[in-house]
Structure formats: structure tokens, C-alpha cells
Amino acid sequence: MPHKLDLRSGTPVWSAYRAPKVPVERLTRDVKADVLIVGMGISGAMMAEALTRDGHSVICIDRRGPLKGSTAATTALVQFEIDQPLTKLSHIIGTDAARQAWRRSRMALFNLRGRTDELGIECRMQGVPSLYLAGNKLDAAGLRKEAEARQQAGIAATFLSHAALHDAFGIDRAAGILSHDNLALDPRKLTAGLLNIALARKARFYAPADATAVENHRQSVTIATSSGPMITAKHLVLTTGYELLDIVPAVSHRIISTWAIATRPQLSRIWPRAAMIWEASDPYLYMRATSDGRVICGGEDEDFADEARRDALSPQKTKRLEEKLNRIFPLLDTTAHFAWSGAFGATGSGLPIIGSLPGHPRVHAVMGYGGNGITFSQIASEIVSASIAGGRDADATLFGFKA
Ligand SMILES: Cc1cc2nc3c(=O)[nH]c(=O)nc-3n(C[C@H](O)[C@H](O)[C@H](O)COP(=O)(O)OP(=O)(O)OC[C@H]3O[C@@H](n4cnc5c(N)ncnc54)[C@H](O)[C@@H]3O)c2cc1C
Numbered sequence: 001m002p003h004k005l006d007l008r009s010g011t012p013v014w015s016a017y018r019a020p021k022v023p024v025e026r027l028t029r030d031v032k033a034d035v036l037i038v039g040m041g042i043s044g045a046m047m048a049e050a051l052t053r054d055g056h057s058v059i060c061i062d063r064r065g066p067l068k069g070s071t072a073a074t075t076a077l078v079q080f081e082i083d084q085p086l087t088k089l090s091h092i093i094g095t096d097a098a099r100q101a102w103r104r105s106r107m108a109l110f111n112l113r114g115r116t117d118e119l120g121i122e123c124r125m126q127g128v129p130s131l132y133l134a135g136n137k138l139d140a141a142g143l144r145k146e147a148e149a150r151q152q153a154g155i156a157a158t159f160l161s162h163a164a165l166h167d168a169f170g171i172d173r174a175a176g177i178l179s180h181d182n183l184a185l186d187p188r189k190l191t192a193g194l195l196n197i198a199l200a201r202k203a204r205f206y207a208p209a210d211a212t213a214v215e216n217h218r219q220s221v222t223i224a225t226s227s228g229p230m231i232t233a234k235h236l237v238l239t240t241g242y243e244l245l246d247i248v249p250a251v252s253h254r255i256i257s258t259w260a261i262a263t264r265p266q267l268s269r270i271w272p273r274a275a276m277i278w279e280a281s282d283p284y285l286y287m288r289a290t291s292d293g294r295v296i297c298g299g300e301d302e303d304f305a306d307e308a309r310r311d312a313l314s315p316q317k318t319k320r321l322e323e324k325l326n327r328i329f330p331l332l333d334t335t336a337h338f339a340w341s342g343a344f345g346a347t348g349s350g351l352p353i354i355g356s357l358p359g360h361p362r363v364h365a366v367m368g369y370g371g372n373g374i375t376f377s378q379i380a381s382e383i384v385s386a387s388i389a390g391g392r393d394a395d396a397t398l399f400g401f402k403a
Contacts, residue, residue, distance in 0.1 A: 007243075007343050009340065014188045015338070019189050022205065024206060027206035034051075035388060040195065043377040044239035046378060050382070052201035057203075059231060061205075076185055077130075079109075079371075080375060082101065085138060086102050086149045087138075103155065108375050110181070116193075119194070123185045125185040128182055128273065129180045129275040130182045130276040134279075209229075216363070220233065223236060235364065242369075253369055256302060257301065259317040261297055263295045276288045311341070318339040353369075354384065355396055383395065
């Protein structure tokens with residue numbers, strides 16, 4: 001597992017919008033807290049808000065600074081629909097577990113929406129439908145079975161035939177599944193909003209501060225930082241994205257490269273209901289709209305992590321994304337006004353790994369991989385905060401490290 005990655009390149013669309021500043025201090029002396037969170041992206045922000053809400057004293061550190069990792073590059077289609085179709089996940093982990101993972105994802109989005117409203121965070125969050133199009137992973141017959149499997153799990157899903165898809169959305173594909181209540185949002189505004197709420201509750205933020213080693217004691221954990229000071233806490237939460245500390249066990253996953261573009265705000269109307277659109281393909285193409293009418297389109301994934309290779313391919317990938325978007329919606333202006341790329345992690349099952357490390361009950365790791373990373377960050381904040389409060393989330397085993 002890489003300890004340090006060049007997480008992203010290019011200019012993500014979010015730079016067009018202002019995000020609140022998150023003030024940080026320099027770490028110049030040893031400090032203590034109930035909980036230390038390493039990593040100040042969306043996962044660390046959700047964790048900091050949840051833990052300060054529970055009354056814990058919290059310190060957050062980041063080797064780069066808040067919002068400077070993968071979170072700045074995400075396209076932020078926050079979906080309950082897990083990248084791994086329910087029918088396929090059932091073959092990997094069994095029907096009951098797969099249904100429960102899907103249901104928990106769905107609940108996570110309701111919880112995230114309620115949480116954001118309750119906290120009054122302005123992050124342009126909108127509930128949007130989504131369209132899952134037939135592709136090389138699931139054809140029309142596969143999509144029909146997938147829609148039935150979701151319905152049997154209690155998750156609404158409408159199968160659209162070729163004709164129904166064309167009538168409703170003007171898209172020429174073999175079939176689709178229409179779902180509701182996914183979320184489109186601005187990830188920097190959400191992350192900064194959550195961090196600033198934690199700060200108002202007396203959390204302390206230090207950056208740049210690089211966690212280099214972890215020492216376990218019976219009642220506490222001590223973390224060494226590259227600049228010298230030590231941090232002692234009753235619990236350590238690692239929300240370090242795709243970069244992991246040595247103490248985290250190797251799990252089956254891969255780091256790949258992905259690309260995205262965003263257009264100028266469109267003069268003509270976006271497709272009906274600005275539904276998120278993604279394909280049952282591997283790799284898949286996906287798209288969403290921003291609240292001011294830009295179109296974000298991503299995909300073109302490649303199975304390597306080398307940054308130099310990733311950057312060299314960027315002009316070609318930008319062109320391909322423009323062309324693919326144009327093929328689906330010929331009337332849109334698909335010229336890329338923003339183009340960026342990033343490292344992207346994926347596990348075989350498509351599920352995250354969340355929980356205390358085997359043999360280290362005070363060290364909790366959040367590995368929210370894949371295209372549902374933000375949904376999984378919400379689930380992680382629920383599972384880890386329950387554990388630190390002395391309880392046990394009902395899905396802790398489903399998502400936990402396997403001993
Ligand atoms: C192009 C792209 C598109 C994506 N699209 C989507 C999408 O549509 N929907 C979705 O849900 N997800 C998507 N994702 C995934 C999503 O962006 C990630 O799951 C999410 O941003 C991860 O957040 P994080 O807080 O875990 O990691 P990060 O934002 O990377 O934060 C981790 C932080 O930890 C810090 N850190 C690491 N190691 C150390 C250390 N040793 N000491 C101190 N600090 C450390 C890093 O500096 C970093 O700031 C996409 C990702 C990419 C790249």
C-alpha cells in the first residue's frame with residue numbers, strides 16, 4: 001500500500017466556487033486529546049463533527065492541510081447505489097449481507113441529508129434521481145434482474161426498457177434503472193462546513209503535520225509526527241484516504257487512475273431532472289450536473305497508479321470524455337472548461353473497510369474506497385463514533401476488518 005501518492009492533478013471544477021476557510025495551527029509541542037483524527041478530507045471532517053457532537057475532545061492533523069487530498073478532486077455523485085450491483089455483491093458476500101450493505105447505504109444518504117440540514121451547512125446539496133444504464137457488466141436482462149433484486153430488498157428501483165428510457169430521457173441505450181434520492185453536492189463546502197463546526201466545538205487542527213508512527217498503550221495511543229511533537233489520545237482514527245500507515249493491514253484492493261471534466265454552465269436545458277447517469281460497465285462513464293448548470297463527466301479509468309503516466313494521458317482522456325458525453329447528449333456544449341485526474345481506490349467487493357484494527361482496539365481505520373467513497377465516509381462516522389462511545393453499530397461486522 002502506498003504511503004504517499006500524488007493524489008490528483010489538473011483543476012477540479014470546485015475551484016470555481018468559494019469554500020469557507022478552515023483555520024489550522026502549527027504543531028510545535030506535544031499535545032493530548034480524547035481522539036486524534038489523521039486526515040482532514042471528507043472522512044476526517046464527518047468523523048470530527050460526529051465525535052465533537054458526542055462531547056469528545058478532538059485533534060485533527062493533515063500532512064497537506066484540510067481539503068487538499070482526494071476530496072478536492074471528487075465528482076461528488078453521492079449515491080446509495082453501490083458500484084457493485086446487488087445481484088453481483090450477493091454472489092460475493094451472500095444475499096443477506098449484500099442486501100444489508102445496500103440498505104445501509106440508502107440509510108446513510110438520508111442521515112447525511114438530515115445531518116447537513118440540521119447543522120445548516122450550505123453545500124448546494126440536492127436530492128436527485130439517478131439512471132443506471134445497461135453496459136458490459138449488466139445488459140438489459142441483467143438490469144431487469146438487478147431492479148427485481150433491489151425491490152426484493154425493499155429498495156425502490158424502476159426498470160426502464162429501451163423505449164421507456166428513450167421517451168423519458170432521450171437516451172438510446174438497451175435499458176436503464178431509475179432510482180431516487182441520491183445527492184449532488186459541493187464536497188469542499190460540505191467538508192469545510194463540517195470541520196468548522198467541529199472547530200467551534202473546540203476541536204484543534206494542526207497542519208501540515210505528518211503522522212509517521214503509532215505506539216499502542218493499554219489506555220492510550222501515541223502518534224509520532226515528522227516534525228517531532230508527539231500526540232497522545234485515547235483513540236486514533238485514520239481517515240487518510242488512499243494513503244495508509246504501516247499499522248493498517250494490507251487488504252485486497254487496487255489503486256487506479258481516473259479522469260474527469262466539467263463544462264461551462266449550459267445555455268440550453270440539461271437532460272430531464274438533471275439525473276445522475278452512470279453505466280453498468282467496467283470501467284464506467286458517469287455524469288451529473290452542478291446547481292448552476294455545468295455538466296461533470298468522469299471515467300476512462302486505467303489500471304495503473306503511476307502519476308507521470310496519468311498526467312501524460314490527460315489531454316487524450318479529456319478529449320475522449322468530451323466525445324463520449326457528446327455521443328449521449330449531442331445538443332450539449334461538451335467542451336471541457338475544467339479537466340482533472342486522480343488516484344482512485346477500489347476493493348474487489350466494492351464495499352469499504354471500517355473499524356478497529358485487529359489487535360489494536362484503540363486504532364480505527366476508514367477505508368471508504370470506490371465510487372461511493374462519500375457515502376461510505378458517512379457510514380464510517382456512524383460506526384466509529386458508536387464504537388468510541390462504547391457501543392456497537394449493528395453493521396460493524398459487515399464492514400469491519402476480517403480477522
Ligand atoms: C476523480 C475522482 C472522482 C470521484 N468521484 C466520486 C463520486 O462521484 N462519489 C463518491 O462518493 N466518491 C468519489 N470519489 C472518491 C472520493 O473522492 C473519496 O472517497 C473521498 O474523497 C475520500 O475522502 P477521504 O477524506 O477519505 O480522503 P482524502 O480527501 O484524500 O483525505 C485524506 C487526507 O489524509 C491526509 N494524510 C494521509 N496520510 C497522512 C499521514 N500519514 N499523516 C497526516 N495526514 C495524512 C492526506 O493529506 C489527505 O488530506 C472520487 C475520487 C476521484 C479522485
